[in-house]
Amino acid sequence: xxxxxxxxxxxxxxxxxxxxxxVMETAVRNGVPGIVAECGGSLSCATCHVFVxxxxxxxxxPMEEMEDxxxxxxxxxxxxxxxxxxxxxxxxxxxxxxxxxxxxx
Ligand code: FES
Numbered sequence: 762x763x764x765x766x767x768x769x770x771x772x773x774x775x776x777x778x779x780x781x782x783x784v785m786e787t788a789v790r791n792g793v794p795g796i797v798a799e800c801g802g803s804l805s806c807a808t809c810h811v812f813v814x815x816x817x818x819x820x821x822x823p824m825e826e827m828e829d830x831x832x833x834x835x836x837x838x839x840x841x842x843x844x845x846x847x848x849x850x851x852x853x854x855x856x857x858x859x860x861x862x863x864x865x866x
Contacts, residue, residue, distance in 0.1 A: 762777075762778045762779075762780060762851050762852065762853065762854060762855035762856065762857075763775055763776065763777060763778060763855070763856055763857075764776050764778045764784055764787055764788075764851070764855070764857050764858075764859065765856075765857070765858045765859070766788060766793045766795065766796075766811075766859055766860075766861060767858070767859070767860045767861070768794060768795045768860070768861050769795070769860070769861065769862060769863040774791075774793055776788070776791045776793065778851040778855065779851060780851055780852060780853050780855075781850065781851065782850075782851050783802060783846065783847050783848070783849060783850055783851065784811070784846035784847075784849040784850075784851060784857065784859065785798050785802055785809040785845075785846045785847035785849075786802065786847070787851060788809075788846065793861075794861075795861030795862070795865070796808075796809050796811070796846065796861055796865065797809065797865040797866060798847060799866075800847075801847075802847035803847075804827055804828060804831060804845065804847065804848065805831070807831045807832065807834045807835045807836075807845060807865075808835075808836070808865040808866060809845050809846045809847045809865070810832070810835040810836070810837065810839070810843060810844075810845060810846075810861075810862055810865060811843070811844055811845075811846045811859040811860065811861055811862070812840055812842050812843055812859065812860045812861075812862065813842045813843075813844050813849075813857070813858070813859050814842070814857075814858035814859065814860070815842055816858075817856075817857050817858055817859075818841075818842045818844075821844070821849060821857075822850075824844060824845075824848060825848070828844070828845050828848050831845060832844075832845060835862070835865075836862070836864050836865055836866050837862035837863055837864060837865075844859075846859060
C-alpha cells in the first residue's frame with residue numbers, strides 16, 4: 762500500500778505503508794511533516810487532521826461518532842473530506858491520497 766501526503770504548499774511525499782498501521786503512524790514513522798499526532802492515536806488531540814482526496818474518501822470505512830466530534834476541534838476548519846488519520850487503517854492495496862492542513866495546533 763502507498764500513502765501520498767501532500768502538504769499545504771502542494772509538495773507531495775509518497776510513502777510505502779504497512780497493512781494494519783494507521784495513516785498517522787505511517788506518517789510519523791517516515792517523518793512526514795504536517796502531522797503532529799500529540800495524543801499518539803488515542804483520539805483525543807485532533808492534531809492528525811487530514812483532508813482525504815475526494816475520490817478516496819468514499820472508499821474508506823465511515824468514521825465513528827467520536828472522531829466526528831473531535832474534528833470540530835481541529836485547528837484548521839474541517840471540510841467534507843476531513844478525517845483524523847490515526848483512525849484510518851492501512852489496508853492491502855491501499856493507494857490513499859491525503860493533504861495536511863496548514864497547521865495542526
Ligand atoms: Fe490524536 Fe489522532 S493522533 S486524535
